Amino acid sequence: MKHLVATLVLLAVAAGATGFVAFRATGNEEVARALAKQDAMEWLRADFKLTDAQFAAIKKLHDAYSLVCEEHCREIMRAVRARNELKTAPQADAAAIATADRRVEELRLVCESAIATHVRECATHMSREAGQRYLALVLPTIKDFDHQAPPDLQLNKHGH
Numbered sequence: 001m002k003h004l005v006a007t008l009v010l011l012a013v014a015a016g017a018t019g020f021v022a023f024r025a026t027g028n029e030e031v032a033r034a035l036a037k038q039d040a041m042e043w044l045r046a047d048f049k050l051t052d053a054q055f056a057a058i059k060k061l062h063d064a065y066s067l068v069c070e071e072h073c074r075e076i077m078r079a080v081r082a083r084n085e086l087k088t089a090p091q092a093d094a095a096a097i098a099t100a101d102r103r104v105e106e107l108r109l110v111c112e113s114a115i116a117t118h119v120r121e122c123a124t125h126m127s128r129e130a131g132q133r134y135l136a137l138v139l140p141t142i143k144d145f146d147h148q149a150p151p152d153l154q155l156n157k158h159g160h
Contacts, residue, residue: 072111
């Protein structure tokens, strides 16, 4: 009986979350169009109800940051390739591999810190409520970025 109640509660929470996501995606025609086009900037404009001035300021930040982001991703991918070459070498050097692993992790931390700073800066150009919702949605996903692909609308990838 205890497991039945826990299962029912879990199913209710999952159904509620699914319903909320579906409502957010279809409850606003502009948001639904942006999602259908896979246009993250238009999704941002529609879902967070940005004014033209807010959108222009955030787009300017995004365009400038994309160069920094691209370089971070390039550095991470280079470090990953170097580490993987060390791992597959016939005479694998454990110390060199450990150093390479640390380098990859350092680069990821630099990148993730820079992304968090960028996201916080973008939020300052939104209404207080929209900015808080944006931060609550995006900040927790940063640690999950894979640094290999552009962010998608599920916000679970990052890179260029």
